[in-house]
Amino acid sequence: MEQRVSLITLGVADVNRARRFYEELGWRGQQMQETVFFQAGGLALVLWSRAKLAEDSGIPDAGTPGAFGGIVLAHNVRSTAEVDALVGAAERAGANVTRAPATTFYGGYAGAFTDPDGHTWEIAHNPGFALAEDGSLVLPDFGAAGPE
Amino acid sequence: MEQRVSLITLGVADVNRARRFYEELGWRGQQMQETVFFQAGGLALVLWSRAKLAEDSGIPDAGTPGAFGGIVLAHNVRSTAEVDALVGAAERAGANVTRAPATTFYGGYAGAFTDPDGHTWEIAHNPGFALAEDGSLVLPDFGAAGPE
Numbered sequence: 001m002e003q004r005v006s007l008i009t010l011g012v013a014d015v016n017r018a019r020r021f022y023e024e025l026g027w028r029g030q031q032m033q034e035t036v037f038f039q040a041g042g043l044a045l046v047l048w049s050r051a052k053l054a055e056d057s058g059i060p061d062a063g064t065p066g067a068f069g070g071i072v073l074a075h076n077v078r079s080t081a082e083v084d085a086l087v088g089a090a091e092r093a094g095a096n097v098t099r100a101p102a103t104t105f106y107g108g109y110a111g112a113f114t115d116p117d118g119h120t121w122e123i124a125h126n127p128g129f130a131l132a133e134d135g136s137l138v139l140p141d142f143g144a145a146g147p148e
Numbered sequence: 149m150e151q152r153v154s155l156i157t158l159g160v161a162d163v164n165r166a167r168r169f170y171e172e173l174g175w176r177g178q179q180m181q182e183t184v185f186f187q188a189g190g191l192a193l194v195l196w197s198r199a200k201l202a203e204d205s206g207i208p209d210a211g212t213p214g215a216f217g218g219i220v221l222a223h224n225v226r227s228t229a230e231v232d233a234l235v236g237a238a239e240r241a242g243a244n245v246t247r248a249p250a251t252t253f254y255g256g257y258a259g260a261f262t263d264p265d266g267h268t269w270e271i272a273h274n275p276g277f278a279l280a281e282d283g284s285l286v287l288p289d290f291g292a293a294g295p296e
Contacts, residue, residue, distance in 0.1 A: 001173045001174045001175065002174075003174070003175050003176070003186060003187065003188050003189075003193075004188045004189045005156065005188050005189070005191070005193065008153065008156065008221065010263070010265065010267050011265065012264075012265045013264075013265055014264075017264055018263065018264060018265060021241050021242055021243070021263055021264050022263075024237075024240075024241035024242075025149045025234075025237060025238060025241055026149045026150075026151070027149065027151050028151070038151060039151065040151050040152045040153050041151075041152045041153070041189070041190040041191065041282070041283065041284055042189040042190050042284075043153070043189065043191075045151075045153065050265065069217045069218045069219060070217045070265070070266070070267065071217060071219050071267065073156065086173075089172075089173060090173060092172075093169050093172035093173055094169055094172075095169070115158070115166065115169055115170075116160075116161075116162075116165055116166060116169050117158065117159065117160045117161055117166060117198065117218070118218070119158050119218065119219065134189070135189065136189055136190075
């Protein structure tokens with residue numbers, strides 16, 4: 001596992017409210033459907049529905065100790081095989097695999113696990129998000145139409 | 149506010165257990181007292197006591213909805229004046245300031261707030277952690293003795 005974080009996704013109740021808050025602080029991003037992506041150095045800070053984020057991670061958002069913490073750290077890799085390998089390695093290291101690797105709604109391939117303290121990681125291969133040589137993620141220009 | 153994240157701190161129950169988990173996945177970091185720092189691209193992923201992290205952020209770790217989520221995103225700046233300015237701007241944008249800017253135990257100056265969805269940010273000036281021209285954070289070599 002390379003030592004890097006590709007995306008930090010904040011689960012939010014209202015994407016537009018959250019976007020306005022970060023925009024008031026000077027952040028500028030791109031919105032694709034109900035998701036906002038801010039380039040932040042070599043990673044992206046993402047705003048997405050908390051309920052969808054929890055569901056997508058395979059974790060109940062129960063508001064109880066041990067339940068979903070509301071943030072997902074994504075580690076993007078260059079192939080589906082790497083997703084399988086890394087999720088397997090995490091499981092052997094004691095992670096709880098909350099979502100077995102599978103194709104995703106955006107045409108990628110990803111799995112999710114929680115670390116021993118319940119922090120959620122997604123291991124993803126997203127053909128739409130290229131990784132630089134050094135592993136940093138640079139968001140594409142979604143354009144007017146934008147990828148689906 | 150520049151568009152970047154300097155540190156992602158994961159609150160953990162047992163720093164050694166958490167460190168072993170990430171080391172099994174191939175991560176290599178530096179430990180300073182009870183805190184582990186992993187360089188990850190232009191930021192640091194940090195493991196620290198969840199209880200101390202909550203207390204340091206001024207947020208009760210009650211395990212109830214709206215309570216501490218267990219993760220803090222830090223945005224480091226180059227001066228104490230910037231800390232004051234940014235925490236003030238966040239408050240005007242609707243943030244809940246959970247810790248007014250003040251000197252920190254490590255000789256820095258920091259304040260903390262939660263965004264409209266309860267995600268915690270720390271705005272910090274840490275003279276021990278230099279920021280590159282582009283805002284990325286490169287951990288110092290803590291050495292055998294390490295800074296206090």
